[in-house]
Amino acid sequence: MVAIEVEGLEKRYVTYLRRGLRRERSVIHALRGISFSVMKGEVFGLLGPNGAGKTTTVKILSTLLLPDSGKAFLLGYDVVKEPEEVRKRIGVSLSVERGFFWKLTGRENLIYFGMLYGLDGNELRERVNYLLKLVGLDELNSSDKLYEEYSTGMKARLSIARALLIDPDVLILDEPTLGLDPASSRMIRELLIRLAHDEGKTVLITTHNMFEAEIVCDRVAIINDGRIIAIDTIDNLKGIVGGDLSIELSILPSARISLDNLRPHFSDLNAELTLNGDDIKLKVLTKPSERDEVTQELLLRLQKLGCSVKRVEVREPNLEDVFIELTRGRS
Numbered sequence: 568m569v570a571i572e573v574e575g576l577e578k579r580y581v582t583y584l585r586r587g588l589r590r591e592r593s594v595i596h597a598l599r600g601i602s603f604s605v606m607k608g609e610v611f612g613l614l615g616p617n618g619a620g621k622t623t624t625v626k627i628l629s630t631l632l633l634p635d636s637g638k639a640f641l642l643g644y645d646v647v648k649e650p651e652e653v654r655k656r657i658g659v660s661l662s663v664e665r666g667f668f669w670k671l672t673g674r675e676n677l678i679y680f681g682m683l684y685g686l687d688g689n690e691l692r693e694r695v696n697y698l699l700k701l702v703g704l705d706e707l708n709s710s711d712k713l714y715e716e717y718s719t720g721m722k723a724r725l726s727i728a729r730a731l732l733i734d735p736d737v738l739i740l741d742e743p744t745l746g747l748d749p750a751s752s753r754m755i756r757e758l759l760i761r762l763a764h765d766e767g768k769t770v771l772i773t774t775h776n777m778f779e780a781e782i783v784c785d786r787v788a789i790i791n792d793g794r795i796i797a798i799d800t801i802d803n804l805k806g807i808v809g810g811d812l813s814i815e816l817s818i819l820p821s822a823r824i825s826l827d828n829l830r831p832h833f834s835d836l837n838a839e840l841t842l843n844g845d846d847i848k849l850k851v852l853t854k855p856s857e858r859d860e861v862t863q864e865l866l867l868r869l870q871k872l873g874c875s876v877k878r879v880e881v882r883e884p885n886l887e888d889v890f891i892e893l894t895r896g897r898s
Contacts, residue, residue, distance in 0.1 A: 570737055570769035571605035571628065576637035578623050597623040599793040605771055610763045612784035613773045620793040621773035625741050629659045641737060658730030661741045663723040669715040673704055673725050676714055684733050698728040703754060720751030737769045738762065744779060756783050777886035789890055796893050805884045807892060811852045814862055817877040818847040824874055832868055846877060
């Protein structure tokens with residue numbers, strides 16, 4: 568089932584640039600006709616650098632911004648024509664710090680926003696208790712601490728809890744782990760996967776963290792300069808850069824081992840031999856299915872030559888490689 572459908576969205580912003588004493592009108596084309604769909608129970612990532620159009624897209628889907636043209640539907644409801652129906656079914660977090668009351672505790676903040684959503688009594692208390700436990704803020708020193716005393720990681724968790732108050736079908740998060748420590752980032756990533764895969768919620772996140780997207784997302788769309796330049800699964804996108812992985816070995820230097828001595832023994836593998844400080848680096852590209860076989864062959868040849876191997880590193884193509892390959896030469 569399709570949860571989010573976007574068709575040809577465009578959005579422009581008008582700004583003014585100062586040229587000496589003059590102000591010149593300038594138009595920023597934030598979105599240039601993007602289209603994509605997100606399935607129910609999927610974690611979908613919008614990836615790209617700052618200014619690519621990610622936040623503009625999620626603001627339109629969250630009914631906070633009107634597009635200039637194009638259409639967007641959430642669970643079949645038009646985000647422009649039926650915004651109230653859309654809001655009943657989404658949870659949104661566009662910033663981990665905005666919108667909370669600093670002199671209230673985390674629990675009190677959730678109770679306040681729950682009342683605004685129409686929850687009350689035992690239903691509200693049970694929902695707040697459940698969400699505090701879900702995001703790891705259920706201990707007294709966390710839930711009953713003033714919001715102004717929260718760390719950035721705690722604020723991010725509370726923001727997600729607030730987005731989940733009405734038990735939404737779709738969760739929209741803009742840079743949910745931006746600025747967080749590794750422990751908080753991991754906790755939020757694991758939570759998003761659980762919400763999608765175990766509870767069937769649709770999760771749309773934006774990020775420029777390619778490492779995070781590889782861990783969390785089922786599919787991603789890479790957006791650059793307001794255009795979507797690729798949409799697919801992580802594995803399929805990695806195939807864009809050839810699918811090869813590199814095997815790199817660092818060889819300890821010795822009086823009888825040199826680049827010239829080694830090159831003839833690895834020419835059949837198209838090996839790249841370079842100096843890396845005092846060490847010699849041996850690099851070979853190969854298919855993932857041949858990784859173990861090629862690694863063993865390299866080690867066996869080096870052993871016969873009397874070389875001491877300091878380190879073996881296998882590097883697969885990642886989303887950063889894909890992004891660089893796709894955006895090379897684009898404006």
